[in-house]
Amino acid sequence: MIIFFDPEAGESAVAAAEQLAARYPGITPRRFEYQGRESTFTEVHLIGSTAGVPTDVFENLEGVRRVVRVSTRYRLIGRHDNLTESWGFTYNGVRFDDRTVRLIAGLCAVDTPEYVGRTFAALADNGLVVSRMGAYKPRTSPYDFQGYGAECLPWVFELAGQHGIKVVTMEVTDARHIDEIRTALERTGHPTGVMLQVGTRNAQNFELLKQVGQQRTLPVLFKRGMGITLEESLNATEYVASEGNPNIIFCLRGVKTHLGDPHRNLVDFAHVPVLRRQTKLPVCIDPSHSVGGARGAPDGLSDIFHVTGQGIIAGATAVLVDFHPEPERALCDGPQALRLPQLPKFKAYVQRARQAYEDLVAIGS
Numbered sequence: 001m002i003i004f005f006d007p008e009a010g011e012s013a014v015a016a017a018e019q020l021a022a023r024y025p026g027i028t029p030r031r032f033e034y035q036g037r038e039s040t041f042t043e044v045h046l047i048g049s050t051a052g053v054p055t056d057v058f059e060n061l062e063g064v065r066r067v068v069r070v071s072t073r074y075r076l077i078g079r080h081d082n083l084t085e086s087w088g089f090t091y092n093g094v095r096f097d098d099r100t101v102r103l104i105a106g107l108c109a110v111d112t113p114e115y116v117g118r119t120f121a122a123l124a125d126n127g128l129v130v131s132r133m134g135a136y137k138p139r140t141s142p143y144d145f146q147g148y149g150a151e152c153l154p155w156v157f158e159l160a161g162q163h164g165i166k167v168v169t170m171e172v173t174d175a176r177h178i179d180e181i182r183t184a185l186e187r188t189g190h191p192t193g194v195m196l197q198v199g200t201r202n203a204q205n206f207e208l209l210k211q212v213g214q215q216r217t218l219p220v221l222f223k224r225g226m227g228i229t230l231e232e233s234l235n236a237t238e239y240v241a242s243e244g245n246p247n248i249i250f251c252l253r254g255v256k257t258h259l260g261d262p263h264r265n266l267v268d269f270a271h272v273p274v275l276r277r278q279t280k281l282p283v284c285i286d287p288s289h290s291v292g293g294a295r296g297a298p299d300g301l302s303d304i305f306h307v308t309g310q311g312i313i314a315g316a317t318a319v320l321v322d323f324h325p326e327p328e329r330a331l332c333d334g335p336q337a338l339r340l341p342q343l344p345k346f347k348a349y350v351q352r353a354r355q356a357y358e359d360l361v362a363i364g365s
């Protein structure tokens with residue numbers, strides 16, 4: 001059972017509900033706060049068997065907006081029969097939610113300061129403030145380049161700051177990496193922010209998920225597990241939230257099957273509306289790792305553009321996408337990287353797709 005409070009409900013109203021809840025045997029109240037667009041929302045979750053707990057005693061309390069019996073498994077991230085608002089968050093001055101479209105463009109893996117700097121400069125020229133830069137790279141083969149790790153962090157963060165990049169998404173594969181990132185941010189004076197990426201290979205690495213969830217300073221971009229069901233991925237995402245961090249974006253990146261050939265993965269962006277129905281999380285799509293190549297259709301648009309349009313027109317609001325100044329020289333995933341001169345076209349394409357989405361929503365179904 002979840003008790004939702006009015007944004008203006010004070011501490012005493014929330015505490016009163018918690019005290020009342022704690023009087024029921026076997027029930028433990030847990031408080032969660034998350035940031036809406038204009039205000040902070042408070043929820044108190046009743047943990048334990050709530051079958052014998054009436055809702056009306058809580059509904060009648062001052063400051064309580066609504067009480068919902070939760071039927072789905074995702075108590076925190078779930079949308080609960082459309083009764084709850086979407087989650088979103090503001091990090092380092094940048095808003096992520098289900099209404100603001102964000103391009104998260106950059107290198108799959110950090111390579112040289114020249115390429116990183118050129119990529120940030122191109123983003124800045126296009127008014128973009130969020131980037132992707134992998135420092136820790138789990139690879140299909142262990143003999144492939146694994147990323148420059150902690151040693152590249154200071155100069156990547158400094159370059160980001162110089163170009164006004166506010167958030168860099170970066171995969172972590174071990175709890176140690178979170179500490180390395182925080183240390184590097186501190187040592188460089190926080191020139192930028194970092195969003196921790198949970199990669200598809202770690203979607204069920206529960207120890208990592210707990211570590212990522214137990215800190216609240218850095219938000220999380222959670223990538224769907226490539227070989228597990230959507231429900232299993234969402235259960236894993238719930239782990240992050242249940243450890244205390246609600247600042248999560250869920251990212252579709254395709255699923256592994258040869259039925260997706262010749263794409264790298266089977267594109268799964270039909271799940272965008274499913275995610276928006278089942279969860280409160282902002283939904284991201286990763287067209288680069290889904291498609292895995294820069295080939296195009298006879299209309300002159302590459303498959304990466306096409307599937308991006310499919311995801312945006314279905315309601316996704318973030319796009320994680322690989323760009324590289326010289327894809328043929330990239331140390332990781334060069335074949336799927338778009339080129340920097342394509343950035344303004346990609347941005348325009350996404351804006352038009354979003355407009356089409358809004359127009360289609362207005363028509364209805």
Ligand code: PEP
Binds near residue numbers: 134171198200201286
């Ligand atoms: C990535 O985005 O850098 C990445 C490795 O993606 P995924 O975990 O989806 O394979």
Ligand code: MN
Binds near residue numbers: 108332
């Ligand atoms: Mn990659």
